[in-house]
Amino acid sequence: MTLSSRPSPADQVSDLLDTIKPLLVSFIRQADVSASTLDSVPPVTTWHNGADDNGDDSLPDPLVPGRPLVESHPPDELTKLMAPTLDLPSDGLGKDGLVGVVREVLKYSVNTWDQGFMDKLYSSTDALGTRKAYTVWKRAKDVKRQRKTPETEEMQPLMRIWQIGVAAELILAVLNTNVHVYQVSPALTLIEKTVTRRLADLFNLGPSAGGISQPGGSASNASSLVIARNTLYPQTKTSGINGTRYVLFTSEHGHYSLEKAAQMFGFGSDAVIPVPVDSVGRMIPGELDRVVRQAKERGEIPLYVNATAGTTVLGSYDPFDEIADVCDRHGMWMHIDGSWGGCVVFNKELSRDRLKGAGRAHSIAVTPHKMLGVPVTSSFLLVKDLKWAWESMTLPAGYLFHNDPSSEIYDLADLTPQCGRRGDPLKLFLSWSYHGTAGLSSLVRLSFSRASLLLDLVRSSPLLSLASPDPLPCLQVCFYFAPQGLLANEETNTRRTKEIVGRLVGRGFMVDYAPGPRGYFLRVVIHGNKEEETVRRLVRAVEQLGEEVVREEKVQS
Template identity: 30%
Template sequence: MPNTSNYKLNAAIANSKYTDLLPYKDGSTTNEFLQRIVDILLDFVKATNDRKEKILDFHHPEEMQNLLDLKVPEKGVTLQQLVNDCATTLKYQVKTGHPHFFNQLSCGLDLVSMAGEWLTATANTNMFTYEIAPVFILMETVVMTHMREIIGCNWKNGDSILAPGGSISNLYAFLAARHKMFPNYKEKGIATIQGQLVMFTSDQSHYSVKSCASVCGLGTDNCLMVPSDVNGRMIPSELEKLIVERKAKGHIPFFVCCTSGTTVLGSFDPINEIADICETYGLWLHVDAAWGGGLLLSKKYRHPRLSGVERAHSVTWNPHKLQGALLQCSTIHFKENGLLLSCNSMSADYLFMQDKLYDIQYDTGDKVIQCGRHNDIFKLWLQWRAKGDEGFEKHMDRLMELSEYMVKRIKEQPDKFYLIMEPEMVNVSFWYIPTRLRKMPHTSAREAELGKICPILKARMMESGTLMVGYQPDDRRPNFFRNIISSAAVKESDVDFLLAEMDRLGHNL
């Protein structure tokens, strides 16, 4: 990444201030200032896709504070200083689109989606009414309808909205489920419910599901964690057992969250079996496919992972994860139309007037709890225009094939790597084995030692700047590595590099 000296403004305007830009002055200074910013962005894009570049230039927080000038001044700085600030910011930023960044569920830098985000920022439009965002509102309607059709043919006439993250998407599902069972709750509150509401989710589910119980007044003790099997999938018989137990106590079971693509292991709960139980006991079925939803686009990998998803009442699906849309881009879908509006509408007449000159069904702001919404649709719409369903399908298949390749390479090096389980998705969970532990029998004692290796090896990765792979423990194991392949930039050679680089950095631990 070039240093700030590569982005010099013309000497005549370098010491200019923001008041020399539009709308205060004419456009010549504005043009050059923005061109330098674009130069910085394009250089970052190039560096991100250069395998010879480091992923990051790591510094501890105290060191970084000394490298950066972050203070807010009393008087504004020059345009040249603003350009330098932009270049410095990206110089020390992690390149999450780098082919050797395997750290998060959302990896990669899709350039079409990025272009959409640039346009979105320039338009600077709130998404609460058709009046101020006509094109974007129509795009959202078209794309959300298409996503529902992919979930199931009986979903076309449902409803959807883009939310600020999968956690809030799950919250919308919770609120709609409670509203469906107790429509007077919105006005009358908790007194409407004669009994204790309880909800159920897998012990491997995202913490946001449990958070719903906290922020909505159930209490986390009333979010029951259903045991999972050795592969991280919810056990349906355990779910039914817990439902029966709670009903016997006079509690009111109302909501089940089924996870399609768990955060750590990438596991898929058996939707059809869980749907049978929900239908038997009259519970709302929500599928949290924030992570795994992209596989709905793959004929090869959709089944059996997401078989039965069309039986759910609501589905969370985050295109900013497996599909590579830029952060953030999270959707929540409902089979039944009208629930979002009925549940969340406050009918604020200073925003959502009923006597506008157009069809007010396109005013989406009253459907949501946040009122104003960031425009997250254009980058997804533009990306989908570029790829089509076919392109997304190829992308899903390629990511899965690369993960299968990684599993194959790990199995070919059993002295150096231990595969924890056959993955259902792109989450490949494994231990790296340093030289001193390679002849040690694989017992719980060895696993404990391998767990201690993970944070040390991760620190070496970050200090070298050449590789980033995440690690974590779970309820069955100490720390282990969880590799994610969700970037279109990754090739088989990058997987080979990953394994070789872990060995180079960690063999003597």
């Protein structure tokens, strides 16, 4: 075969995408049989081929039965089921074999496009919008004359966010470049600088602020600790901590990533001092001041305070103004882990009280792939003065970095431990460009509206007991199954919670559980792409399964 007769890279990519696309579209369509309609949909028996009855694969058909949210197996069992696929071959499988591999991957993966996915802090991908809106759309004789309901209008921003996100991922794969130096990624570099600067503006971090993309919230928190140490105590950049006892502070409900970072960077996990929280999970500033003073009396050096905007379990926002006062008093770095709740900043009304004083922080972590529904991974570390990041991270690598420290920084890997860097900011940039700040604000407001609906349903149920703060600080709702409002002992509550969570998968729902004051409770994360009926059916399913578990307990006793 001559060079001129070989398929071009463009043709090869087009052919492969044409082969894989039906599998991906089919996978997404399975979510059309969402948790909000399982009562009336027959069990799944076939893998839908991705086309409607007329062979048209351009329109979603929510009436075609789909796969379960997840085909669940224990790790050892799934390893056996996937053994042929996991056995990497000596000779390549080619395109036909690749299709089989992709089918297996999709078959045994959680379908996060499904309405019933309410397990983790990132939201389910639901580009197709509401079932009701698209049933109307599918059945319209003339698509141009499709009816628009209020719910359709309400869902428009989220219906497109995921479409944009999928496109952004494809664009990044096609570009296949490293955003470490400007020379090889000029457009993506400017996009990252623009996005981080705008995010810093939303948090009122000041004129010198900026940021850097990170591979997740934990990485953002870890990088902030390095910048804090090297900025407040510059000698540590070259000499290390050298036996000095620096200590770090975080709330009792803070994320575990700070403890991991302390282990990685030589502080040790014992250097992380927990600060008591109040009845709704917020750090108590007076207690922070107390433990800081105690550390000083022991001869330790208070270095860093990790405040939280949206704790993992209860969703609480710490009192940032008061914490900043303590940090100023003792010369400590104030970081805000806003990985979960930071994106509330897009809505002025909801962020006014929650983020009061956040602009006084030295650094903030924010992760749009959670609250904003941008595809994983999308996370940023914002710094009040971007030069702090450069001075803390830069090393003499003249073969790669050509930054002039007196001017703007464009070789972005000089601001972070990473050298290999993906252009993930493009995903938020495209969504932000399409919808504008107002559109993202509407998405945040809709998400809080849906979470408040679940709160109301739990509060009014005679079979459930609310464990979340009321009103809700963020988008997760925590509650116990408690017949007649009476909680059992910790062991019984924990057993019932785990049983209910496990059985919910069979009803088309994935939720989580977490430890609480009376044993483990259910923790449900709600985003704006959840239909009201999905939320109502979830509550009914929990009530029914809870009663089922209690009946079984009585029989066994």
